[in-house]
Amino acid sequence: MRRTIEEHLHKGELQEHLTMFLEEKDQFPFANMASCHYQAFGGQDESSIQTLSAGIELLILSFDIFDDLEDEDNFDAPWMKLSPPIALNAATSIYTIGIHTICAAGSNVHLLSAASRYALQSMQGQHLDLKNEMATEDECLEMMKLKAGSLFALSCILGTLLANGKAYPCIEAYAYQLGIAAQIENDYKGLFQEHNNDIKQQKRSLAYLYLSREFTTHSSEILSMIDHGRFFQQEFKDIIEYKEKLHVAGVTQYMNVMKNLAIHHAKKEMEKLTLPKDQLMTIQSVMFDKF
Structure with a gap:
């Protein structure tokens, strides 16, 4: 990816910033998703999939930066230390470099249209998240499907398109569900991050919507903390006490159920793939690795 940036930008401060941003990436899950689908569906050109993978990870990095700038959090990231x-x-x-690199990966004219479609869907999901008007569980899940699921779908579908020029509805379906599962997990972790603005902004996540039903006094206590823009360090003795409070309020169990339900839906869709067992197992190991 460093070479890709150097090929597209003259030496100077902008190139230095982008190179510095790349150093933040030590894992490449979206590239791995694209690669495993490319190989499973018959792709054999190592150069093409490397180019596609680089383009996808650059695109994902840009979305991470946009997300932090729009949410005004993750202050330790290098891009948050710039104006x-x-x-x-x-x-x-x-x-822009990411899109250009994706197009350069192969001659399939559908690569650009698919990348643009899923990128726009993710932007639409981010818009809904920023508007923060989700009132129901279904609305929240739809937002996560668009925001996170679209990026999972982008990686899987582009890898398949590059391999054989075909797009499979079941791949899109399980990618959406795993994106939802990943977003649920990320939202739960966000409950413990001091500089996560979700609490200050009373983000209508699944956790918040669950708490707002106020099933117990424990739910009401946590909801009051969030509604007053306070972090758990200001309310509880330590993180252990806070985790216990989330547990007795039912938040932890609810989030786990919702995440596992999305994973279950993904597995059912993945069963529709007609692939040799070893290739199917490779896709499963990559897609379910973080869960």
Whole structure:
């Protein structure tokens, strides 16, 4: 990816910023998703899948930066230490290079249209998240499907398109569900992050919607903490006490059930793939690795 950036930008401060941002990436899950689908569906050109994978990870990085800038959190990230206009321009540059690199991966004309479609869906999901008007569980799940699920789908579908030019509805379906599961897990972890603005902004996540039903006094206590923009360090003795409070309120169990339900739906969709057992197992190991 460093070479890709160097090929598209003249030496200078912007290139230095982008190179610095790349150093934050030590895992490449979206590239792995694309690669395992490419190989499972008959792809054999190592150069093409490497190019596609680089483009996808650059695109994902740009979305991470946009997300942090829009949510105004994750202050330790290098892009958050730059002035917002400079960081925004850098993110736009990464996005553009990512799209260009995806197009350069192969001659399939559907690569660009698929990448653009899923990217726009993710932007639509981010818009809904920023509007913060979700009132029901279904609305929240739809937002997560668009915001996170679309990026999972982008990686899997592009890898398959590059391999054989075909798109399979079941791949899109299980990618959406695993994106939802990943977002649920991320939202739960966000309950413990001091600089996560979800609490200050009373983000209508699944956890918040569950707490707002106030099934117990424990739910009411946590909801009051969030509604007053306070972090758990200000309310509880330590993180152990806070986790116990979430547990007795039912939040932990609810989030786990919702995550596992999405994973279950993904597995049912994956069963529709007609692939040799070893190739199917490879996809399963990559897609379910973080769960």
